Amino acid sequence: LERQLHQAQRLESLGQLAGGVAHDFNNLLGVILNYLAFVEEVLETEEPDRAARDSARADVTQIRRAAERATGLTHQLLAFARREVARPRVIDLNHIVEDVRQLLQRTLGEHITLMTSLSRTIGPILADPGQIEQILLNLAVNARDAMPTGGVLSIETDDVTLPSGHGSGWDVPAGAYTLVRVTDSGTGMTQAIVDRAFEPFFTTKPKGQGTGLGLATVYGIVVQAGGTIAINSDPGHGTTISVMLPVTDQRPEPAPACDPMAANRGT
Ligand code: ADP
Numbered sequence: 001l002e003r004q005l006h007q008a009q010r011l012e013s014l015g016q017l018a019g020g021v022a023h024d025f026n027n028l029l030g031v032i033l034n035y036l037a038f039v040e041e042v043l044e045t046e047e048p049d050r051a052a053r054d055s056a057r058a059d060v061t062q063i064r065r066a067a068e069r070a071t072g073l074t075h076q077l078l079a080f081a082r083r084e085v086a087r088p089r090v091i092d093l094n095h096i097v098e099d100v101r102q103l104l105q106r107t108l109g110e111h112i113t114l115m116t117s118l119s120r121t122i123g124p125i126l127a128d129p130g131q132i133e134q135i136l137l138n139l140a141v142n143a144r145d146a147m148p149t150g151g152v153l154s155i156e157t158d159d160v161t162l163p164s165g166h167g168s169g170w171d172v173p174a175g176a177y178t179l180v181r182v183t184d185s186g187t188g189m190t191q192a193i194v195d196r197a198f199e200p201f202f203t204t205k206p207k208g209q210g211t212g213l214g215l216a217t218v219y220g221i222v223v224q225a226g227g228t229i230a231i232n233s234d235p236g237h238g239t240t241i242s243v244m245l246p247v248t249d250q251r252p253e254p255a256p257a258c259d260p261m262a263a264n265r266g267t
Pocket of ligand 1: 188204210
């Protein structure tokens with residue numbers, strides 16, 4: 001029963017979420033159709049002059065932007081919907097960072113420099129690689145939005161041992177953790193924004209640009225993986241998001257023949 005209730009609640013929040021996303025999505029499609037009409041007009045002109053072609057090019061840029069935002073929205077919705085069916089595996093966080101590096105750089109644009117500093121001594125974690133990519137992508141999108149005139153985004157990994165007893169400062173048990181730290185040189189956040197940043201639907205971005213689900217999704221993934229997350233921000237100077245994920249003592253990828261669950265996977 002508890003499972004069913006939980007499922008019902010999830011479907012309800014997913015429904016609310018889908019409603020909100022559908023609304024934003026529809027606005028974006030409206031924008032795209034509008035600009036398309038301008039472009040068609042230019043294409044139908046016999047010999048468009050230079051000014052007409054320039055304006056058509058600008059319209060195409062607007063179309064691209066709107067389409068990219070729409071893609072971002074559906075990705076967030078899918079990430080939220082998929083959250084429960086995480087497929088944890090033993091993974092090396094550095095590999096994930098390396099795998100998405102190109103995608104991140106493309107997301108950030110050419111005015112933001114992406115720097116990575118990966119520790120080779122970090123331990124393996126047990127997590128869904130797609131979800132870890134999602135975390136990095138969401139954090140990068142936020143960093144990009146906080147650096148409209150460019151800047152630096154740095155991603156660092158490190159190994160951390162939390163001592164037992166009080167005062168580690170982190171709300172997770174003592175033990176070995178893998179830390180990933182994402183730092184931008186952007187606008188930063190006031191304490192009031194930091195306090196609400198993980199709340200679903202909390203956003204300071206203009207309508208159509210923010211869903212308020214980026215950090216809520218990140219938070220959900222991190223907590224589900226047994227980790228924790230912290231924000232340190234200096235308004236006017238930048239923000240650091242630290243994600244701590246417990247090091248696993250499981251071994252990577254058991255051979256399928258020895259794994260009785262293997263036959264149930266991928267269905
Ligand atoms: P969204 O990006 O859709 O607004 P998020 O949950 O990802 O939703 O972020 C919530 C809010 O937290 C943002 O609207 C912004 O005000 C703030 N924020 C998040 N990341 C950063 C950052 N790196 N720098 C400055 N502000 C940030």
